Amino acid sequence: MTAMNDGFTFDTAWGPKLTGEGAEFRLWAPSAPSLELAIGDAGGKPVDFLPMEKDDAGWWRLSTGRVGVGGAYGFRLDNGMVVPDPASRRQFGDVHSLSILTDPKSYRWTTPEWNGRPWEETVFYELHTGTFSDDGTFAGIEGKLDFLKSVGVTTIEILPVAQFMGRRGWGYDGVLLYCAHEAYGGDEGLKRLIDAAHSRGLSVFLDVVYNHFGPDGNYIGAYAPEFFHEEISTPWGPAIAYDEEPVRQFMIENALYWLGEFRFDGLRLDAIDSIKDTTETPLVEELARAVRKTFPGRHVHLTSEDDRNIVWHIERGDNGQPKLISGEWNDDFHHTIHVLATHEKEAYYADYTRKSVSQLAKSLATGFVYQDDFSPVRDKKIGHASDELPPTAFVNFIQNHDQIGNRAFGERLTDLASRRIVECAQAILLLSPQIPLLFMGEEWGETHPFCFFTDFHGELGDAVREGRRAEFAKFTAFHAADTRELIPDPNSPTTFAASKLDWSVLERPNRRVRLEQVKRLLKIRHEKIVPLLKHIPKRSGSYYTSPETLAFAVAWTLQDGKVLHLFANLSDDPWPMPNALTKADLTSGELVHSYPSDADEMLATGTLPASSVVFRLSDQFLISGVAS
Structure with missing residues (x-):
C-alpha cells in the first residue's frame, strides 16, 4: 500500500498556522497590555522577542519567517514572564518550557481507507499509557495490539494524554490540551500507534477533559483572566468561561483536532456534569454537533461521564442512531453489581442495596437505577427516565480507572469478591446488549493495584498527598490518622511502579483460564449479540x-x-x-x-x-x- 497523508487538518483559531512565508502565531489575551512572540534558540532558550498586534476581539497576531518547523517559540507578557502556547502541539521540555512549531501534515498515514467501526460493534478496553506496558509509551501499547485483537476487544480507550506536569499521572491534570505528552512518545508516537491499531481493525478513543485544567503549568489566567469565571467554583477551581466564544472555540477545536489530525475514532468526555456552562446551548451539544457535521463519512463516536443521570444528550433519532452522544458511562450498573459482589456499603455505595437485586436488573433492562428517584446519599432526586433508550446508549463496566484507582489502595475486583461472582459479573457485562468496557488486565484477572499517582513536588505535592488521605477520613477503616498514613503517597515512584500491569502472570495456568473465558465470551458476543444491536425497539x-x-x-x-x-x-x-x-x-x-x-x-x-x-x-x- 502506498503511504499517504490522510490526516484531516483545518484552520483553527488557536495555535500557529503555517504560511508560505513562515507561520502566523495567535493568542487570545483581550486584557493584556502588550504581548511579544518569544523566539527560542536550539537549546529552547528564548533569545529574541517580536511585538505582536491585537485586534478588536482580543486576538494578538504576528506572521513571521523567524521560526521554522521544529523551532521553539512562546509568548512574553508585559511583566517579563515567558509562557508556552496553550494550544502547543509539541513542547521543547515540560509544561513550563517553550513550544515547538510543527507541521500537521508531516506524518504519512498507511491506513487512509480506515473509516472506523459501527457503534454496536464496540467493546472498550480502557488503558493508561504509562502503566500498560513495561516502557509506558505509545510504542509499548503498539507492541500489544495483536494481543488485544486476539482477546476480542474492538476499541482501545486511552486515558488522557494531554501534557501535564511531570512524567507520571493519570492525565486528568493536563494543561496543554493539544499536546500529546512527550513522556509517552509525543505526537508522532501517538499517530504511529493509531495507524498501527487501524491496520489491525482496532478503533482508538481518547479520554478528554473539558471541565478544568491541572494545577501546575496552566498560565492562561496570567494573560487571559477572561478564560475563567472566578465567581463560579468547581471541584478543581474556577469554572471555564464557556460564554466567551474564543474559549468555546478552544475546546471544540480541540475535539476536532484529535479526531481529525490524529484520526481518533472517538472521544470520552470526562465529567461533563462539572462543565459549568452558562450559555443556552450546552458546550456538549455544540461540540457533538460539530463532530457529526465535520466527519459525516466516518464512524466517529462520543461517550460521556455524568453523575446526574441525564438523557437528552444520548437520545436517538428516528433511525435509531445517536443524535449527539453515542453512549453514557453507566455508574449505576457498576455500583449495583459491585455492592452485590463485595457487600460494601460506604460513601456512594450506600445508595445501592446488597439485598435489592432489583437495582441491578432495573439497570440492565432500562438504563439507570436512579430515574427521577430520591438518592439518600445526595439527599435529592436524581436522574431522568431512560427506559425508552436502547441498551447501546449505555457503556457498562465492572471495573474502570476511577472505580479501582479511587480506592485507598487501588484494589481490583478480583481481590474483593469471590472468583465465581466475578466470573458471573463478567459474563453479564460481556453478553448483555449494553456496550461493555474492560479495564486493562481485567481480561486475565490482574491483581496488581491501580493506584492514584502524580508527579508533583514541593507544596503542591504535599497538598495532593495530604488531600488524598483526608478524602478517606469519612471511611470507617481510615477514621484514625495513623491508618490514613498507610495510604500510598501519590507522588512516590513506588506507587506508580506498583500500578504497572504484570504481563508475566499470563504464564500462570489460572490467568490463562480467565483469559480464555473472556476470549470465548467476546467471540460469542460478536457472533450472536452484535448482529442484533443496530435496530432495537423502544422500551x-x-x-x-x-x-x-x-x-x-x-x-x-x-x-x-x-x-x-x-x-x-x-x-x-x-x-x-x-x-x-x-x-x-x-x-x-x-x-x-x-x-x-x-x-x-x-x-x-x-x-x-x-x-x-x-x-x-x-x-x-x-x-x-x-x-x-
Whole structure:
C-alpha cells in the first residue's frame, strides 16, 4: 500500500498556522497590555522577542519567517514572564518550557481507507499509557495490539494524554490540551500507534477533559483572566468561561483536532456534569454537533461521564442512531453489581442495596437505577427516565480507572469478591446488549493495584498527598490518622511502579483460564449479540426479581424481534424459579452461554444453581410476569 497523508487538518483559531512565508502565531489575551512572540534558540532558550498586534476581539497576531518547523517559540507578557502556547502541539521540555512549531501534515498515514467501526460493534478496553506496558509509551501499547485483537476487544480507550506536569499521572491534570505528552512518545508516537491499531481493525478513543485544567503549568489566567469565571467554583477551581466564544472555540477545536489530525475514532468526555456552562446551548451539544457535521463519512463516536443521570444528550433519532452522544458511562450498573459482589456499603455505595437485586436488573433492562428517584446519599432526586433508550446508549463496566484507582489502595475486583461472582459479573457485562468496557488486565484477572499517582513536588505535592488521605477520613477503616498514613503517597515512584500491569502472570495456568473465558465470551458476543444491536425497539428491556434471594431475569427485545434472556443467581443457594415466572420451555431457542456449564440443564428443571448465569436467545419470551 502506498503511504499517504490522510490526516484531516483545518484552520483553527488557536495555535500557529503555517504560511508560505513562515507561520502566523495567535493568542487570545483581550486584557493584556502588550504581548511579544518569544523566539527560542536550539537549546529552547528564548533569545529574541517580536511585538505582536491585537485586534478588536482580543486576538494578538504576528506572521513571521523567524521560526521554522521544529523551532521553539512562546509568548512574553508585559511583566517579563515567558509562557508556552496553550494550544502547543509539541513542547521543547515540560509544561513550563517553550513550544515547538510543527507541521500537521508531516506524518504519512498507511491506513487512509480506515473509516472506523459501527457503534454496536464496540467493546472498550480502557488503558493508561504509562502503566500498560513495561516502557509506558505509545510504542509499548503498539507492541500489544495483536494481543488485544486476539482477546476480542474492538476499541482501545486511552486515558488522557494531554501534557501535564511531570512524567507520571493519570492525565486528568493536563494543561496543554493539544499536546500529546512527550513522556509517552509525543505526537508522532501517538499517530504511529493509531495507524498501527487501524491496520489491525482496532478503533482508538481518547479520554478528554473539558471541565478544568491541572494545577501546575496552566498560565492562561496570567494573560487571559477572561478564560475563567472566578465567581463560579468547581471541584478543581474556577469554572471555564464557556460564554466567551474564543474559549468555546478552544475546546471544540480541540475535539476536532484529535479526531481529525490524529484520526481518533472517538472521544470520552470526562465529567461533563462539572462543565459549568452558562450559555443556552450546552458546550456538549455544540461540540457533538460539530463532530457529526465535520466527519459525516466516518464512524466517529462520543461517550460521556455524568453523575446526574441525564438523557437528552444520548437520545436517538428516528433511525435509531445517536443524535449527539453515542453512549453514557453507566455508574449505576457498576455500583449495583459491585455492592452485590463485595457487600460494601460506604460513601456512594450506600445508595445501592446488597439485598435489592432489583437495582441491578432495573439497570440492565432500562438504563439507570436512579430515574427521577430520591438518592439518600445526595439527599435529592436524581436522574431522568431512560427506559425508552436502547441498551447501546449505555457503556457498562465492572471495573474502570476511577472505580479501582479511587480506592485507598487501588484494589481490583478480583481481590474483593469471590472468583465465581466475578466470573458471573463478567459474563453479564460481556453478553448483555449494553456496550461493555474492560479495564486493562481485567481480561486475565490482574491483581496488581491501580493506584492514584502524580508527579508533583514541593507544596503542591504535599497538598495532593495530604488531600488524598483526608478524602478517606469519612471511611470507617481510615477514621484514625495513623491508618490514613498507610495510604500510598501519590507522588512516590513506588506507587506508580506498583500500578504497572504484570504481563508475566499470563504464564500462570489460572490467568490463562480467565483469559480464555473472556476470549470465548467476546467471540460469542460478536457472533450472536452484535448482529442484533443496530435496530432495537423502544422500551426493549423488562425484568423480574426474586424478593427472597439475589436472583433475577432480564429479557431484551432486539433486532428482528429476537429476544435475549438473562437468568442470573448471585446468591449462595439454588433458586427454585417461581411458577409465575415461567411462560415457555426454558430450553427453547438457542443457548448462548451457561456458567457453570451445567447451569442451563438445571434451569430446564426449574432451578437455577448458586452463582450462575445463563443467556438464551429465542423468537419469543420465555418468561412471564416480567416487570418493566
